[in-house]
Each structure stands twice: as C-alpha cells, then as structure tokens.
Amino acid sequence: xxxxxxxxxxxxxxxxxxxLYMGPSLYDRVVAANAFGTKMVLMIGVLGFLTERPDFxxxxxxxxxxxxxxxxxxxxxxxxxxxxDSTPTxxxxx
Amino acid sequence: MSAxxxxxxxxxxxxxxxxxxVIGALGLIRMPDFYTRMHPAGITDTLGADLxxxxxxxxxxxxxxxxxxxxxxxxxxxxxxxxxxxxxxxxFTAGLRxxxxxxxxxxxxxxxxxxxxxxx
Numbered sequence: 195x196x197x198x199x200x201x202x203x204x205x206x207x208x209x210x211x212x213x214l215y216m217g218p219s220l221y222d223r224v225v226a227a228n229a230f231g232t233k234m235v236l237m238i239g240v241l242g243f244l245t246e247r248p249d250f251x252x253x254x255x256x257x258x259x260x261x262x263x264x265x266x267x268x269x270x271x272x273x274x275x276x277x278x279d280s281t282p283t284x285x286x287x288x
Numbered sequence: 289m290s291a292x293x294x295x296x297x298x299x300x301x302x303x304x305x306x307x308x309x310v311i312g313a314l315g316l317i318r319m320p321d322f323y324t325r326m327h328p329a330g331i332t333d334t335l336g337a338d339l340x341x342x343x344x345x346x347x348x349x350x351x352x353x354x355x356x357x358x359x360x361x362x363x364x365x366x367x368x369x370x371x372x373x374x375x376x377x378x379x380f381t382a383g384l385r386x387x388x389x390x391x392x393x394x395x396x397x398x399x400x401x402x403x404x405x406x407x408x
Contacts, residue, residue: 195298195299195302196302198302198303198306199302199303199305199306199340202306202307202309202310203306203309205310206310206312206332207313209310209313209314209316212317213317213325216317219322219379221322221378221379221382222322222325224375225316225325225326225329225375226316228372228375229312229313229316229329229332229333232333232337232364232368233313233332235337235364236305236309236337236340236341239340239341239344239357239360240302240340240344243344243347248348248356251353251356251357251360252356254360255356255359255360255363258360258363258364262363262370262371265371265374265375266374269374269375269378272378272382273378273381
C-alpha cells in the first residue's frame with residue numbers, strides 16, 4: 195500500500211510540475227511549487243516507511259520547514275526585489 | 289486480529305489521502321483561474337497530507353516516529369494556510385484580479401491588469 199501511495203504522489207507531482215511549466219503568472223508557479231513541496235514532504239515520509247527506514251522523517255520535517263520559508267522568500271523577493279531590506283529606496287511599507 | 293484491523297484502517301486512510309492528493313493536482317491543472325487554483329492546492333495541503341500522515345501514524349504505533357509524524361502534520365497544518373494567504377495577498381497586491389463571468393472569454397494575464405488600482 196505504500197507503493198500505491200508513492201505512485202499516486204508521483205503522479206500528483208508530475209501534474210504539479212505541469213502547472214509549474216504552464217502557469218501564466220508568477221503566482222501560479224509559486225502555488226505549484228508550494229504544492230510540489232508539500233507532496234515531496236509526504237513522499238519522503240512514505241518512502242521512509244516503504245524502505246523500513248523511518249529516519250527519513252527528519253528529512254521530511256526539514257523539507258517542510260524549508261518549503262515554507264522558500265515560498266515566503268520568493269514572494270518577498272518579487273514584491274520588494276530584495277531579500278535583506280524590507281523598505282528599499284526609502285519607499286513606504288504597503 | 290487487531291493488527292489486521294489497524295492495517296485496514298491505515299490502508300483506507302492512505303488510499304483516501306492519495307486520492308485527495310491526485311484530485312488536488314488534477315484541479316491544479318484543470319482550474320481556469322489563479323484564485324480557483326488555490327483551492328485544490330489547499331485540498332492537497334490540509335486534508336490529503338493529514339490523511340496520509342494519519343495512515344502512517346497507524347503503521348508506526350506509539351513511538352518516536354509517531355511524534356515526528358505529528359510534528360510534520362502540525363507544521364503543515366499551520367503553515368499551509370499561512371503560505372496560501374501570503375500567495376493570494378501578494379497576487380492581489382500585484383494587481384492580479386479574479387476572473388469573472390463577464391470577462392471569461394479573454395485570458396486575464398498579470399500584464400493586462402497590472403495598471404489597475406490595487407484594492408484596499
């Protein structure tokens with residue numbers, strides 16, 4: 195049953211990659227990348243059970259953290275065009 | 289006997305989670321608009337992920353693995369609505385407007401609606 199779940203997750207990841215390729219706007223691609231990351235977290239967890247090595251869950255937890263931070267970082271970069279300073283060139287915060 | 293029951297429950301939860309994940313990815317392809325595409329992504333992030341993690345918890349029993357699975361589930365449960373809200377807020381601030389019925393024939397790109405006034 196783990197194999198079936200992994201195959202379903204792989205199919206879903208391919209579909210998310212399709213949206214990542216097609217997406218007309220930047221935000222469609224961000225949504226697709228976020229969904230891809232969530233599926234990757236689940237797939238690493240299920241893969242740990244499939245190969246009888248539940249230590250993979252540490253990697254899964256780390257991937258979940260990095261996925262969230264990465265999404266916020268991409269959004270912040272495309273809004274402010276910088277990552278370090280939140281108020282570039284003296285502009286007011288919206 | 290109880291092992292068979294636990295395996296059955298776990299199999300049902302994993303199947304339901306995998307089904308919801310595939311449905312969510314299919315909706316991510318098929319939905320016509322950005323704001324409607326956030327809905328299947330939310331299905332994948334909350335119910336699909338939690339069902340799969342619950343099925344894995346059934347397999348793990350009471351151990352540290354269950355605690356880790358619970359941590360992954362709790363983190364996804366709290367961060368995926370946050371990131372969904374952040375993405376929708378960023379898209380709306382950047383001028384991407386929801387596609388309504390009257391303008392359904394023209395494809396709303398972000399370049400077309402970039403000069404409109406952002407809403408409050």
